[in-house]
Amino acid sequence: MMRIGALAEASGVSRDTLRYYEKQGLIHADRWPNGYRDYPEGMVEMVRLIRQGQALGFSLKEIGALVQGLGGGLSQAEVETLLRGKLAEIDARMQELSDLRAVVARRLAKACPLGLDAPGSLDPKRVAS
Amino acid sequence: MMRIGALAEASGVSRDTLRYYEKQGLIHADRWPNGYRDYPEGMVEMVRLIRQGQALGFSLKEIGALVQGLGGGLSQAEVETLLRGKLAEIDARMQELSDLRAVVARRLAKACPLGLDAPGSLDPKRVAS
DNA sequence: CTTGACCTTGGACTTAACTCCAAGGTTTAC
């Protein structure tokens, strides 16, 4: 139904990148008799999810583990552990992001040239006070 | 006062990485007459901030721009624009992280083997419903 | 039945962010 060009178009990543994701085991494609890849509709959202994870600092390897349970060879319990760990990591990352936001917001409030400060001026403890 | 080994120890990054950050213009070190680098105390927090930004998906280049205003050659207004843009980006990223958390949490609730689902099963729209 | 827009593979190349190594200078401990 959906060939690689259409998926690339719809998801905003290059054909090469999609083939790369497949080689890394992140996504799977059926094949037409002529060898062309065939993707289901939901694959568009899947690719978006991968890009989202990347933008948040997760590696393709981590995302792959989440998505397909380390090659499909994981037990129920292992998958649960993996997911719980990821959840904790996401929560920690949200906290960090919130801290970082405070640092940047404080800096913006000061609205002074950045390069001219004393060292340590970006120290969160000092800046957030 | 603080030499590179001590900073590496205190911040948890390698000496090589610290020298690399300096070469990329992210941090600065004074020098002793013998050529040894000398860092102020606040540098430990600075390095932590850099690592934090990286874990959240920002590149060293982006972090550097934030930290020192693109080489110190930016006007007040340019710095403000830069900071405002970063702030918006952080907010967007927090929203994404929140969405991602919902996807993972939903998946955990299902607690079923990940690799065996129909394609599109991780589709946020479907999963979040 | 050829032209152009697709698709295939394999392999070489690129960039960011390290990481390691070699050759050598300095400082501290015995």
Added chain:
DNA sequence: GTAAACCTTGGAGTTAAGTCCAAGGTCAAG
């Protein structure tokens, strides 16, 4: 004073995540 534990530089090597290219197969339109 010499050995161990620091520091310096320059440059080579590594990994992740693409990106590009060449040689070639497929398919719809004219």
